[in-house]
Amino acid sequence: MLDIDAIRSDPQRVREALRAKGAGDPSLVDTLLEVDEERRATITELQETQARQNDLSSEIGALKREGKDEEAQARIEETSRLKEKIQELEDRVDDVKARQRDLLLKIPNVPHPSVPVGASEEDNEVEDTIGEKPAFDFEPAPHWELADTHDLVDFERGAKVTGSGFPFYTGRGARLQRALLNFFLDRARDRGYKEMQPPKFINPESAEGTGQLPDKDDLMYRIPRDDFFPIPTGEVPMTNFHRDEILDVDDLPLKYCAYSPCWRREAGSYGADVRGLNRLHEFDKVELVQIVHPDDSYRALDALLDDAESALDALGLPYRRLLMCTGDMGFTQAKKYDLEVWSAGQEKWLEVSSVSTFEAFQARRMQIRYRPEPEARTRLVHTLNGSGLAFPRVLAALLENNQTADGRIRLPDPLREYAGFDWIE
RNA sequence: GGAGGGGUGACCGAGUGGUCGAAGGUGCUCGCCUGGAAAGCGAGUGUGCCGUUCUACGGUACCGAGGGUUCGAAUCCCUCCCCCUCCGCCA
DSSP: OOOHHHHHHOHHHHHHHHHHHTOSOTTHHHHHHHHHHHHHHHHHHHHHHHHHHHHHHHHHHHHHHTTOHHHHHHHHHHHHHHHHHHHHHHHHHHHHHHHHHHHHHTSOOOOOTTSOOOSSGGGOEEEEEESOOOOOSSOOOOHHHHHHHTTOEEHHHHHHHTOTTOOEEOTHHHHHHHHHHHHHHHHHHHTTOEEEOOOSEEOHHHHHHHTOTTTTGGGSOOBTTTTBEEOSSTHHHHHHTTTTOEEEGGGOSEEEEEEEEEEOOOTTOOSGGGSTTSSOSEEEEEEEEEEEOGGGHHHHHHHHHHHHHHHHHHHTOOEEEEEOOGGGSOSSOSEEEEEEEEETTTTEEEEEEEEEEOTTHHHHHHTOEEESSTTSOOEEOEEEEEEEEEHHHHHHHHHHHTBOTTSOEEOOHHHHHHHTOSEEO
16 A cells, blocks of 8 residues: 555656556546545544534533533533534545545555566566576476376375365475475574464455455455455465564564465466466465565665575576566565576476565555654554565476486485485485 | 453553543653762653644544444443453364
């Protein structure tokens, strides 16, 4: 959510953001400004009426104490009339506030000036490609074949027990998942992130806080009986951890990491890229979250990016870094990078991490603030997050890139101790 | 799930219908005191919104959330949420 005062003082900037993100009709801004005008006028009228009523009420109290009941009675009659007016004005204020909020929730975050303008993923910038794609003197197999050969993942039984996109990891496949979990969490902790175990269900307030609601409603599963959502990413509980809090400026930046499963409905995404581990309804991830002073926001973004990339470096996986363009970056982000790992068996890039800053967009919805110095006015923090990393596609790339001509798979050195084995054979 | 107790400012805690945004204390900020510090003394110290103005002031709302009674609600009534204790159930 953007700051209404900022929109009022520079509406053109917001119209341009709407256009650049392809996120709606720029005239939305003008509608919003009209509603804002109405809201402020109505509030002023309400408050003036309330002030009059408060004056009368304290006069009534004073008169009654002095025993001047007749004079008090005249004022009581006047306040009775004011009461109706106040009720009506309160209703109007509630209504206009709700309308303004609905409009504000439809307005996306404004992209940072460094973000390339573009309409779709075609316009994302490949900033860098790191590492060498492995060369093979044979035809490398896709990971679903390797997983099948070595009994690492059981898609069919997962589909039977739950549904498509809910695989079992079996034997060394399961151990490898556990190895990734510990490997990623230990790395994050070494880089200064506090380890957390968040709840895996969230309530609607939390979902709105980080921006999953109302605009990405169909992304999540839902438990209607108890009004919970299974988390689509650890970002949601982790960032909402400090919702409605005023933080101590000396505690910033707050850096948290957590492992969690993630559930996504992926409605309407059935296509060519759903085979094997490429796109699942349930997957595991280590998530990194930072809550920072606004001045440190973009330094933190670079650092967070480095945290995610270093994990790929350590695993020896070739990857590329994409700076997302305005049209492909999402509603809530101000700037976003994707990291894509090379998958040799499929000969394509797979997204394993998304690293973003939201500036104050999420913080405003969540009311996460800090006090710059004692007795100063509170200000909103900036929030950031990044995957570090998502397991299934990392696993896919590990299997495909490290396969040998005789059908074995070599584990990268840092993972061997965690997994407890060096080769899958 | 059953029974009981409770949710007040950064924290503790008082407040059962009007002068209460809320006593007192702790913490914090500034000043005095001191060679320096502690103690002590004095002053200040919630959040949001609206308005004026240009940064202080005025107004308004907020005592778990929502609704009601009343001229007037932290205080009375109703619904819900959360926490604690005991019982039950349970990994």
